[in-house]
Amino acid sequence: MSSPFLSSQETKRSLIADSRSYHKHPAQAAVEQFIRCLHLPTTHPISAFPPPYCGLCHHRHYSSHNHQHRRRQPAHHGTSSIASERDRLLAAEDEPTTNFKTCNDDAVEDDGMEVEVEVEVAGREEGRAMVKRESAQERGGRQLGDGELELPIVVETRGVPVYIYTSDYDDATYRQLVALAEKPFVVGFVAAMPDVHLGKGATIGSVFATRDAICPNAVGVDIGCGMCAVPLRGLKRSHLTDGQLAKIQKGLKMSIPTGFDSHDREPAGAREATKSLMSEREPTSWIRDTFDRRHTLQLGTLGGGNHFIELVYDESDNVWMLLHSGSRNIGNITARHYDQLAAKQTGGTKEGLSFLYLDTKEGQDYLADMRFCQAYAFMNRSFMIKAFARVMQEVTRKVPDWSSTVNIHHNYCTCETCTYTDPHTGEKRTEDLYVTRKGATSAKAGELGIIPGSMGTGTYIVEGKGNSLSWQSCSHGAGRRMSRTAAVKHISQREFVQSMKGIVCDTNPKVRDEAPTAYKDLGEVMRNQASLVQVVHRLQPLVNVKGY
Numbered sequence: 001m002s003s004p005f006l007s008s009q010e011t012k013r014s015l016i017a018d019s020r021s022y023h024k025h026p027a028q029a030a031v032e033q034f035i036r037c038l039h040l041p042t043t044h045p046i047s048a049f050p051p052p053y054c055g056l057c058h059h060r061h062y063s064s065h066n067h068q069h070r071r072r073q074p075a076h077h078g079t080s081s082i083a084s085e086r087d088r089l090l091a092a093e094d095e096p097t098t099n100f101k102t103c104n105d106d107a108v109e110d111d112g113m114e115v116e117v118e119v120e121v122a123g124r125e126e127g128r129a130m131v132k133r134e135s136a137q138e139r140g141g142r143q144l145g146d147g148e149l150e151l152p153i154v155v156e157t158r159g160v161p162v163y164i165y166t167s168d169y170d171d172a173t174y175r176q177l178v179a180l181a182e183k184p185f186v187v188g189f190v191a192a193m194p195d196v197h198l199g200k201g202a203t204i205g206s207v208f209a210t211r212d213a214i215c216p217n218a219v220g221v222d223i224g225c226g227m228c229a230v231p232l233r234g235l236k237r238s239h240l241t242d243g244q245l246a247k248i249q250k251g252l253k254m255s256i257p258t259g260f261d262s263h264d265r266e267p268a269g270a271r272e273a274t275k276s277l278m279s280e281r282e283p284t285s286w287i288r289d290t291f292d293r294r295h296t297l298q299l300g301t302l303g304g305g306n307h308f309i310e311l312v313y314d315e316s317d318n319v320w321m322l323l324h325s326g327s328r329n330i331g332n333i334t335a336r337h338y339d340q341l342a343a344k345q346t347g348g349t350k351e352g353l354s355f356l357y358l359d360t361k362e363g364q365d366y367l368a369d370m371r372f373c374q375a376y377a378f379m380n381r382s383f384m385i386k387a388f389a390r391v392m393q394e395v396t397r398k399v400p401d402w403s404s405t406v407n408i409h410h411n412y413c414t415c416e417t418c419t420y421t422d423p424h425t426g427e428k429r430t431e432d433l434y435v436t437r438k439g440a441t442s443a444k445a446g447e448l449g450i451i452p453g454s455m456g457t458g459t460y461i462v463e464g465k466g467n468s469l470s471w472q473s474c475s476h477g478a479g480r481r482m483s484r485t486a487a488v489k490h491i492s493q494r495e496f497v498q499s500m501k502g503i504v505c506d507t508n509p510k511v512r513d514e515a516p517t518a519y520k521d522l523g524e525v526m527r528n529q530a531s532l533v534q535v536v537h538r539l540q541p542l543v544n545v546k547g548y
């Protein structure tokens with residue numbers, strides 16, 4: 001059956017042409033063209049949707065009203081981007097559903113966040129999400145004279161607006177963000193960090209606030225995943241010989257289990273540590289009944305995928321220890337358990353955006369158990385960094401400066417004092433809300449964060465600027481540019497090996513899906529979040545260890 005609708009690309013092209021030739025706002029052109037497609041009168045109620053209040057200037061913006069913010073200030077685009085307008089209108093008409101056929105090739109149980117998807121929206125649009133890219137202008141971004149883009153891009157939805165700190169995202173990610181912004185439990189706005197990319201049901205690189213509810217799948221299956229960095233006292237890059245670097249790599253692999261491996265015996269202090277976690281964090285009977293010896297044996301283990309251990313050096317040649325890992329199996333099964341409860345309680349689907357009300361037993365239980373898993377993840381990183389320090393002391397006789405430790409989560413939910421503009425009333429409010437960061441780093445004023453790029457490109461230590469327009473957050477990495485499957489297909493082994501030249505690491509073909517070119521450009525990611533953080537240190541890799 002032939003569709004009365006234009007393909008999405010045709011629609012966008014013609015909307016842009018339409019808006020340009022008549023000096024009309026693109027969103028107005030979108031409404032008119034869509035109504036023409038439907039053969040409806042222009043007074044049809046679908047064109048009377050009130051846009052929410054702008055968090056940047058505290059006004060509603062209709063198509064006739066547009067204004068510009070100063071350069072480098074967050075941009076606003078009057079009404080939504082063309083794509084958002086089209087999606088909103090489609091949704092208003094007949095609520096299309098998005099079917100994600102996932103082929104999750106991530107073999108690591110607690111690191112299964114990236115999926116490659118084929119997208120089909122109500123049979124009207126098909127495409128491989130990972131290869132679709134659109135220009136900043138098409139997305140609603142305002143291109144400045146010298147090629148710079150005003151950020152964030154503001155996308156209006158039927159719920160709260162989405163503030164996006166990049167123009168580099170695909171259609172499926174865009175739709176996932178809009179779906180989140182239209183959930184009734186989301187307050188104020190949704191922020192998408194510059195490393196934003198598609199996640200399993202909830203977008204990686206998204207930050208949102210809630211008042212009465214919590215969404216277990218938005219925190220994700222690796223509860224408390226995060227980063228730890230510690231400098232070594234008086235150790236310069238130039239002090240390290242090739243032989244020592246090789247010894248460090250070997251020492252790390254011997255003392256920290258990776259991939260599916262656990263410790264054979266309980267590491268020193270692990271039993272006491274988990275005991276005190278239990279008594280201090282007071283998890284529910286669900287964790288108490290589930291947590292067993294295997295979880296104690298996993299304390300101080302890395303996992304696989306993009307979890308990593310690195311020896312790095314900063315701009316003054318000082319050497320640091322760095323690692324990335326989370327809550328391993330206990331976080332994974334806890335997340336799945338509560339996601340199922342959420343689907344039951346509020347009638348959603350598993351691995352979607354099902355939520356729990358915080359005034360229910362299940363909501364309170366999730367909070368308690370999620371906090372336990374966060375603490376476990378923090379402790380997991382502490383155990384590994386201590387093992388790392390022992391290797392460093394053995395090889396170099398140098399010890400860490402523990403007072404400079406940065407150990408942070410990037411998958412978690414916490415109660416914070418937030419300032420935002422209510423998109424429905426236009427009122428500026430300061431309120432305690434639950435902030436969910438799914439692949440995002442807290443960036444309160446003066447707070448230190450860690451933003452890794454890839455196994456070849458290094459990492460930034462940053463200081464937060466406390467920007468309330470990102471819920472005081474920044475990115476948690478560079479973000480994937482290619483799915484794992486696409487990376488293996490498009491990046492040759494030769495290219496992978498070449499990109500890791502000079503770094504002591506494994507270039508086993510099994511790690512190729514982690515090649516630097518599978519990730520977005522970290523420099524661009526950092527430029528896009530100049531209003532969120534400032535750089536304190538730039539760390540570059542000497543040794544990299546991954547699980548496979």
Ligand SMILES: Nc1nc2c(ncn2[C@@H]2O[C@H](COP(=O)(O)O)[C@@H](O)[C@H]2O)c(=O)[nH]1
Pocket residue numbers: 113195204225306307308310324410439452453454455456457458459476477478479480514519544546
């Ligand atoms: N310095 C390194 N950074 C890396 C490496 N592998 C991945 N990455 C970056 O980390 C984030 C973490 O993503 P998450 O969603 O799994 O938490 C990722 O986006 C990359 O930018 C590495 O080996 N070294």
Ligand SMILES: [Mn+2]
Pocket residue numbers: 225226324325326410
């Ligand atoms: Mn992580």
